[in-house]
Amino acid sequence: MKLLEERILRDGVVKPGNVLKVDNFLNHQLDVRFLDEVGKEFYRLFSDVRVDKIMTIETSGIAVAMAAARYFDVPVVFAKKTQSLNIDGEVYKTKIHSFTHNRTYDVIMSGKYLHKDEHILIIDDFLANGCAAEGLISLICDAGAKVEGVGIVIEKGHQEGGKRLRERGIRLESLAIVDAMNAETGEITFREQ
Protein backbone atom coordinates (compact mmCIF):
# COMPACT_ATOMS: atom_id res chain seq x y z
CA MET A 1 0.00 0.00 0.00
CA LYS A 2 1.79 3.02 -1.37
CA LEU A 3 0.17 5.50 1.02
CA LEU A 4 1.32 3.45 4.00
CA GLU A 5 4.91 3.09 2.77
CA GLU A 6 5.07 6.84 2.24
CA ARG A 7 3.71 7.43 5.71
CA ILE A 8 6.25 5.06 7.26
CA LEU A 9 9.07 6.79 5.40
CA ARG A 10 7.82 10.19 6.53
CA ASP A 11 6.94 9.43 10.17
CA GLY A 12 8.54 6.12 11.08
CA VAL A 13 11.64 6.17 13.26
CA VAL A 14 14.08 3.29 13.28
CA LYS A 15 15.56 2.58 16.70
CA PRO A 16 18.25 0.15 17.79
CA GLY A 17 17.02 -3.35 18.60
CA ASN A 18 14.95 -3.72 15.44
CA VAL A 19 12.30 -1.25 16.59
CA LEU A 20 10.23 0.71 14.09
CA LYS A 21 8.32 3.47 15.85
CA VAL A 22 5.13 4.52 14.12
CA ASP A 23 3.39 5.78 17.22
CA ASN A 24 2.37 9.07 15.70
CA PHE A 25 -0.27 7.44 13.52
CA LEU A 26 -0.68 3.76 14.44
CA ASN A 27 -0.27 2.88 18.07
CA HIS A 28 -0.15 5.80 20.49
CA GLN A 29 -1.60 8.63 18.49
CA LEU A 30 -4.13 7.29 15.99
CA ASP A 31 -4.60 9.07 12.68
CA VAL A 32 -8.24 8.12 12.31
CA ARG A 33 -8.63 9.35 8.74
CA PHE A 34 -5.53 7.44 7.66
CA LEU A 35 -6.64 4.29 9.49
CA ASP A 36 -9.88 4.51 7.55
CA GLU A 37 -7.85 4.12 4.35
CA VAL A 38 -6.03 1.17 5.88
CA GLY A 39 -9.38 -0.43 6.76
CA LYS A 40 -10.64 0.12 3.23
CA GLU A 41 -7.54 -1.57 1.80
CA PHE A 42 -8.07 -4.67 3.98
CA TYR A 43 -11.64 -4.79 2.70
CA ARG A 44 -10.41 -4.66 -0.89
CA LEU A 45 -7.84 -7.40 -0.29
CA PHE A 46 -10.22 -9.78 1.47
CA SER A 47 -13.35 -8.95 -0.49
CA ASP A 48 -13.39 -12.44 -2.04
CA VAL A 49 -13.84 -14.32 1.24
CA ARG A 50 -16.63 -14.58 3.77
CA VAL A 51 -15.87 -12.62 6.93
CA ASP A 52 -18.29 -12.91 9.85
CA LYS A 53 -16.10 -11.26 12.41
CA ILE A 54 -12.76 -9.52 12.76
CA MET A 55 -10.48 -10.65 15.57
CA THR A 56 -7.53 -8.83 17.05
CA ILE A 57 -5.63 -8.58 20.30
CA GLU A 58 -5.41 -5.69 22.69
CA THR A 59 -4.12 -3.03 22.58
CA SER A 60 -2.82 -1.66 19.35
CA GLY A 61 -4.75 -3.98 17.06
CA ILE A 62 -8.09 -2.55 18.15
CA ALA A 63 -7.99 0.70 16.19
CA VAL A 64 -7.05 -0.99 12.91
CA ALA A 65 -9.60 -3.76 13.43
CA MET A 66 -12.32 -1.15 14.07
CA ALA A 67 -11.39 0.70 10.88
CA ALA A 68 -11.55 -2.49 8.80
CA ALA A 69 -14.75 -3.73 10.45
CA ARG A 70 -16.67 -0.63 9.34
CA TYR A 71 -16.10 -1.69 5.72
CA PHE A 72 -16.92 -5.35 6.31
CA ASP A 73 -19.88 -4.31 8.50
CA VAL A 74 -19.08 -7.00 11.06
CA PRO A 75 -18.25 -6.93 14.78
CA VAL A 76 -14.74 -6.93 16.20
CA VAL A 77 -13.64 -9.20 19.01
CA PHE A 78 -10.38 -8.63 20.79
CA ALA A 79 -8.49 -11.18 22.85
CA LYS A 80 -7.41 -9.94 26.26
CA LYS A 81 -3.90 -10.17 27.59
CA THR A 82 -4.71 -10.47 31.26
CA GLN A 83 -7.17 -12.49 33.22
CA SER A 84 -10.12 -10.17 33.64
CA LEU A 85 -12.34 -10.44 36.69
CA ASN A 86 -15.27 -9.86 34.39
CA ILE A 87 -15.13 -12.90 32.12
CA ASP A 88 -16.99 -15.99 33.13
CA GLY A 89 -18.41 -19.00 31.35
CA GLU A 90 -16.43 -20.84 28.70
CA VAL A 91 -13.10 -19.18 27.94
CA TYR A 92 -10.48 -20.01 25.32
CA LYS A 93 -6.91 -19.54 26.51
CA THR A 94 -3.44 -19.50 25.12
CA LYS A 95 -0.05 -17.99 25.86
CA ILE A 96 1.66 -15.39 23.71
CA HIS A 97 5.20 -14.18 24.08
CA SER A 98 5.88 -10.54 23.33
CA PHE A 99 9.46 -9.83 22.37
CA THR A 100 8.72 -6.10 22.47
CA HIS A 101 7.80 -6.25 26.14
CA ASN A 102 9.90 -9.33 26.90
CA ARG A 103 7.12 -11.15 28.64
CA THR A 104 4.64 -13.97 28.15
CA TYR A 105 0.95 -13.14 28.43
CA ASP A 106 -1.99 -15.37 29.18
CA VAL A 107 -4.42 -14.48 26.44
CA ILE A 108 -8.12 -15.17 26.77
CA MET A 109 -11.21 -14.96 24.64
CA SER A 110 -14.74 -15.52 25.88
CA GLY A 111 -16.43 -18.50 24.30
CA LYS A 112 -19.54 -16.39 23.85
CA TYR A 113 -18.01 -14.34 21.05
CA LEU A 114 -16.26 -16.97 18.98
CA HIS A 115 -18.43 -19.69 17.50
CA LYS A 116 -18.04 -22.92 15.61
CA ASP A 117 -18.07 -22.42 11.84
CA GLU A 118 -17.69 -18.64 11.98
CA HIS A 119 -15.33 -17.20 9.40
CA ILE A 120 -12.76 -15.00 11.09
CA LEU A 121 -10.35 -12.44 9.71
CA ILE A 122 -7.43 -11.61 11.99
CA ILE A 123 -6.21 -8.01 11.86
CA ASP A 124 -3.20 -6.61 13.69
CA ASP A 125 -0.85 -3.67 13.47
CA PHE A 126 2.47 -5.54 13.41
CA LEU A 127 3.74 -8.99 12.51
CA ALA A 128 7.26 -9.86 13.59
CA ASN A 129 7.81 -13.28 15.13
CA GLY A 130 4.18 -14.12 14.56
CA CYS A 131 3.48 -15.11 18.16
CA ALA A 132 0.37 -12.95 18.46
CA ALA A 133 -1.12 -14.14 15.15
CA GLU A 134 -0.41 -17.76 15.98
CA GLY A 135 -1.98 -17.34 19.40
CA LEU A 136 -5.13 -15.92 17.84
CA ILE A 137 -5.22 -18.73 15.28
CA SER A 138 -5.03 -21.26 18.08
CA LEU A 139 -7.97 -19.60 19.91
CA ILE A 140 -10.02 -19.63 16.68
CA CYS A 141 -9.20 -23.30 16.08
CA ASP A 142 -10.16 -24.16 19.66
CA ALA A 143 -13.57 -22.63 18.98
CA GLY A 144 -14.00 -24.64 15.79
CA ALA A 145 -14.12 -21.47 13.74
CA LYS A 146 -12.30 -20.89 10.45
CA VAL A 147 -9.37 -18.52 9.90
CA GLU A 148 -10.02 -16.80 6.58
CA GLY A 149 -6.80 -14.87 6.69
CA VAL A 150 -4.49 -12.52 8.51
CA GLY A 151 -4.29 -8.83 7.63
CA ILE A 152 -1.26 -6.95 8.94
CA VAL A 153 -0.42 -3.29 8.63
CA ILE A 154 3.37 -3.65 8.91
CA GLU A 155 5.18 -6.96 8.55
CA LYS A 156 8.79 -7.15 9.57
CA GLY A 157 9.91 -9.25 6.64
CA HIS A 158 13.32 -10.00 8.09
CA GLN A 159 11.70 -11.84 11.00
CA GLU A 160 10.14 -15.26 10.82
CA GLY A 161 6.44 -14.69 11.49
CA GLY A 162 5.27 -14.05 7.94
CA LYS A 163 7.28 -16.93 6.50
CA ARG A 164 5.90 -19.34 9.07
CA LEU A 165 2.27 -18.33 8.47
CA ARG A 166 2.67 -18.58 4.68
CA GLU A 167 4.30 -22.03 5.00
CA ARG A 168 1.29 -23.17 7.05
CA GLY A 169 -0.93 -22.15 4.16
CA ILE A 170 -2.49 -19.22 6.03
CA ARG A 171 -3.48 -16.39 3.74
CA LEU A 172 -1.48 -13.38 4.85
CA GLU A 173 -1.87 -9.89 3.44
CA SER A 174 0.60 -7.33 4.77
CA LEU A 175 0.08 -3.76 3.62
CA ALA A 176 3.78 -3.01 3.97
CA ILE A 177 6.65 -5.43 4.40
CA VAL A 178 9.87 -4.01 5.85
CA ASP A 179 12.74 -6.18 4.67
CA ALA A 180 15.52 -4.17 6.25
CA MET A 181 16.02 -1.15 8.44
CA ASN A 182 19.08 0.64 9.66
CA ALA A 183 19.01 2.39 13.01
CA GLU A 184 22.12 4.41 12.18
CA THR A 185 21.03 5.84 8.85
CA GLY A 186 17.28 5.55 9.44
CA GLU A 187 16.95 3.78 6.09
CA ILE A 188 13.94 1.51 5.58
CA THR A 189 13.70 -0.99 2.72
CA PHE A 190 10.31 -2.31 1.65
CA ARG A 191 9.66 -5.55 -0.17
CA GLU A 192 8.21 -5.08 -3.65
CA GLN A 193 4.63 -6.39 -3.63
Next chain:
Amino acid sequence: MKLLEERILRDGVVKPGNVLKVDNFLNHQLDVRFLDEVGKEFYRLFSDVRVDKIMTIETSGIAVAMAAARYFDVPVVFAKKTQSLNIDGEVYKTKIHSFTHNRTYDVIMSGKYLHKDEHILIIDDFLANGCAAEGLISLICDAGAKVEGVGIVIEKGHQEGGKRLRERGIRLESLAIVDAMNAETGEITFREQ
Protein backbone atom coordinates in the same frame (compact mmCIF):
# COMPACT_ATOMS: atom_id res chain seq x y z
CA MET B 1 -29.16 8.12 24.90
CA LYS B 2 -32.25 5.98 24.47
CA LEU B 3 -30.61 3.50 22.10
CA LEU B 4 -27.84 2.86 24.61
CA GLU B 5 -30.18 2.38 27.57
CA GLU B 6 -32.19 -0.12 25.54
CA ARG B 7 -29.01 -1.94 24.58
CA ILE B 8 -27.84 -2.10 28.20
CA LEU B 9 -31.23 -3.46 29.28
CA ARG B 10 -31.14 -6.05 26.51
CA ASP B 11 -27.51 -7.18 26.71
CA GLY B 12 -26.10 -5.92 30.01
CA VAL B 13 -25.61 -8.42 32.82
CA VAL B 14 -25.45 -7.32 36.44
CA LYS B 15 -22.97 -9.31 38.51
CA PRO B 16 -22.23 -9.23 42.23
CA GLY B 17 -19.67 -6.65 43.31
CA ASN B 18 -21.24 -3.79 41.37
CA VAL B 19 -20.20 -5.16 37.99
CA LEU B 20 -22.16 -4.36 34.85
CA LYS B 21 -21.04 -6.58 31.99
CA VAL B 22 -21.55 -5.10 28.54
CA ASP B 23 -18.81 -7.06 26.85
CA ASN B 24 -20.95 -8.19 23.95
CA PHE B 25 -20.98 -4.72 22.42
CA LEU B 26 -18.60 -2.40 24.27
CA ASN B 27 -15.44 -3.96 25.60
CA HIS B 28 -14.68 -7.48 24.39
CA GLN B 29 -16.86 -7.83 21.35
CA LEU B 30 -17.32 -4.44 19.67
CA ASP B 31 -20.54 -3.69 17.83
CA VAL B 32 -18.96 -1.34 15.34
CA ARG B 33 -22.21 -0.08 13.84
CA PHE B 34 -23.61 0.67 17.29
CA LEU B 35 -20.38 2.37 18.39
CA ASP B 36 -20.71 4.59 15.35
CA GLU B 37 -24.02 5.85 16.79
CA VAL B 38 -22.32 6.40 20.13
CA GLY B 39 -19.58 8.41 18.42
CA LYS B 40 -22.17 10.50 16.59
CA GLU B 41 -23.93 11.27 19.87
CA PHE B 42 -20.69 12.51 21.46
CA TYR B 43 -20.21 14.74 18.44
CA ARG B 44 -23.70 16.17 18.87
CA LEU B 45 -23.18 16.79 22.60
CA PHE B 46 -19.79 18.49 22.22
CA SER B 47 -20.43 20.24 18.92
CA ASP B 48 -20.28 23.65 20.64
CA VAL B 49 -16.66 23.36 21.78
CA ARG B 50 -13.34 23.27 20.00
CA VAL B 51 -11.87 19.76 19.96
CA ASP B 52 -8.36 19.32 18.56
CA LYS B 53 -7.84 15.80 19.80
CA ILE B 54 -9.64 13.02 21.60
CA MET B 55 -7.84 11.36 24.47
CA THR B 56 -8.57 8.02 26.07
CA ILE B 57 -6.80 5.26 27.94
CA GLU B 58 -6.11 1.74 26.84
CA THR B 59 -7.80 -0.64 26.36
CA SER B 60 -11.53 -0.38 26.20
CA GLY B 61 -11.69 3.36 25.63
CA ILE B 62 -9.97 3.06 22.25
CA ALA B 63 -12.92 1.77 20.24
CA VAL B 64 -15.31 4.46 21.49
CA ALA B 65 -12.71 7.18 21.03
CA MET B 66 -12.12 6.02 17.44
CA ALA B 67 -15.84 6.10 16.71
CA ALA B 68 -16.18 9.64 18.08
CA ALA B 69 -13.02 10.89 16.39
CA ARG B 70 -14.38 10.04 12.95
CA TYR B 71 -17.14 12.60 13.50
CA PHE B 72 -14.86 15.25 14.95
CA ASP B 73 -12.27 14.47 12.25
CA VAL B 74 -9.43 14.67 14.77
CA PRO B 75 -6.74 12.21 15.93
CA VAL B 76 -7.04 9.99 19.00
CA VAL B 77 -4.30 9.64 21.56
CA PHE B 78 -4.42 6.92 24.16
CA ALA B 79 -2.51 6.86 27.40
CA LYS B 80 -0.65 3.62 28.07
CA LYS B 81 -0.93 1.64 31.25
CA THR B 82 2.50 0.11 31.25
CA GLN B 83 5.94 1.47 30.65
CA SER B 84 6.58 0.72 27.01
CA LEU B 85 10.09 0.09 25.76
CA ASN B 86 9.19 2.15 22.73
CA ILE B 87 8.50 5.55 24.22
CA ASP B 88 11.32 7.99 24.57
CA GLY B 89 11.68 11.73 24.86
CA GLU B 90 9.45 13.76 27.13
CA VAL B 91 6.77 11.66 28.81
CA TYR B 92 3.87 12.69 31.06
CA LYS B 93 3.19 10.25 33.88
CA THR B 94 0.59 9.60 36.50
CA LYS B 95 -0.80 6.72 38.53
CA ILE B 96 -4.33 5.36 38.16
CA HIS B 97 -5.96 2.87 40.44
CA SER B 98 -8.33 0.36 38.84
CA PHE B 99 -10.88 -1.02 41.26
CA THR B 100 -11.96 -3.52 38.57
CA HIS B 101 -8.53 -5.07 38.42
CA ASN B 102 -7.56 -4.11 41.95
CA ARG B 103 -4.24 -2.64 40.95
CA THR B 104 -2.50 0.66 40.43
CA TYR B 105 -1.08 1.37 37.00
CA ASP B 106 1.64 3.74 35.95
CA VAL B 107 0.06 5.61 33.08
CA ILE B 108 2.14 7.41 30.50
CA MET B 109 1.60 9.68 27.55
CA SER B 110 4.30 10.81 25.14
CA GLY B 111 4.90 14.53 25.23
CA LYS B 112 4.98 14.49 21.44
CA TYR B 113 1.23 13.97 21.16
CA LEU B 114 -0.12 16.33 23.76
CA HIS B 115 0.66 20.01 23.30
CA LYS B 116 0.28 23.25 25.15
CA ASP B 117 -2.99 25.02 24.33
CA GLU B 118 -4.56 22.03 22.55
CA HIS B 119 -8.23 21.49 23.31
CA ILE B 120 -8.79 17.92 24.42
CA LEU B 121 -11.96 15.88 24.76
CA ILE B 122 -11.63 12.82 27.01
CA ILE B 123 -13.69 9.80 25.96
CA ASP B 124 -14.01 6.54 27.89
CA ASP B 125 -16.36 3.58 28.13
CA PHE B 126 -17.02 3.65 31.90
CA LEU B 127 -16.88 6.16 34.73
CA ALA B 128 -17.13 4.78 38.26
CA ASN B 129 -14.71 6.18 40.82
CA GLY B 130 -13.33 8.53 38.25
CA CYS B 131 -9.70 7.55 38.73
CA ALA B 132 -9.05 7.05 35.02
CA ALA B 133 -10.65 10.35 34.00
CA GLU B 134 -8.81 12.23 36.74
CA GLY B 135 -5.54 10.64 35.68
CA LEU B 136 -6.08 11.75 32.09
CA ILE B 137 -7.00 15.27 33.24
CA SER B 138 -3.78 15.45 35.21
CA LEU B 139 -1.74 14.40 32.13
CA ILE B 140 -3.51 17.05 30.04
CA CYS B 141 -2.86 19.72 32.66
CA ASP B 142 0.81 18.72 32.86
CA ALA B 143 1.03 19.35 29.12
CA GLY B 144 -0.57 22.77 29.46
CA ALA B 145 -3.48 21.68 27.28
CA LYS B 146 -7.16 22.37 27.98
CA VAL B 147 -9.75 19.79 28.98
CA GLU B 148 -12.90 20.65 27.03
CA GLY B 149 -14.92 17.91 28.61
CA VAL B 150 -15.32 14.25 29.43
CA GLY B 151 -17.61 11.98 27.39
CA ILE B 152 -18.55 8.69 29.01
CA VAL B 153 -20.62 5.85 27.60
CA ILE B 154 -21.82 4.45 30.94
CA GLU B 155 -21.53 6.33 34.22
CA LYS B 156 -22.12 4.44 37.42
CA GLY B 157 -24.13 7.17 39.10
CA HIS B 158 -24.07 5.52 42.51
CA GLN B 159 -20.27 5.87 42.61
CA GLU B 160 -18.39 9.08 43.23
CA GLY B 161 -16.56 9.77 39.97
CA GLY B 162 -19.23 11.78 38.18
CA LYS B 163 -20.07 13.85 41.23
CA ARG B 164 -16.42 14.73 41.80
CA LEU B 165 -15.83 15.78 38.20
CA ARG B 166 -18.97 17.93 38.13
CA GLU B 167 -17.99 19.58 41.42
CA ARG B 168 -14.62 20.46 39.90
CA GLY B 169 -16.48 22.23 37.11
CA ILE B 170 -15.48 19.70 34.47
CA ARG B 171 -18.09 19.33 31.76
CA LEU B 172 -19.21 15.72 31.85
CA GLU B 173 -21.60 14.13 29.38
CA SER B 174 -22.58 10.54 30.15
CA LEU B 175 -24.73 8.79 27.56
CA ALA B 176 -26.29 6.58 30.22
CA ILE B 177 -26.15 6.95 34.00
CA VAL B 178 -26.86 3.83 36.04
CA ASP B 179 -28.16 4.91 39.43
CA ALA B 180 -28.82 1.45 40.79
CA MET B 181 -28.44 -2.16 39.81
CA ASN B 182 -29.42 -5.37 41.48
CA ALA B 183 -27.35 -8.49 40.93
CA GLU B 184 -30.14 -10.75 42.19
CA THR B 185 -32.99 -9.48 40.05
CA GLY B 186 -30.83 -8.10 37.24
CA GLU B 187 -32.72 -4.81 37.49
CA ILE B 188 -30.98 -1.66 36.22
CA THR B 189 -32.22 1.85 37.04
CA PHE B 190 -31.17 4.76 34.85
CA ARG B 191 -31.07 8.38 35.87
CA GLU B 192 -33.52 10.56 33.95
CA GLN B 193 -31.50 12.93 31.75
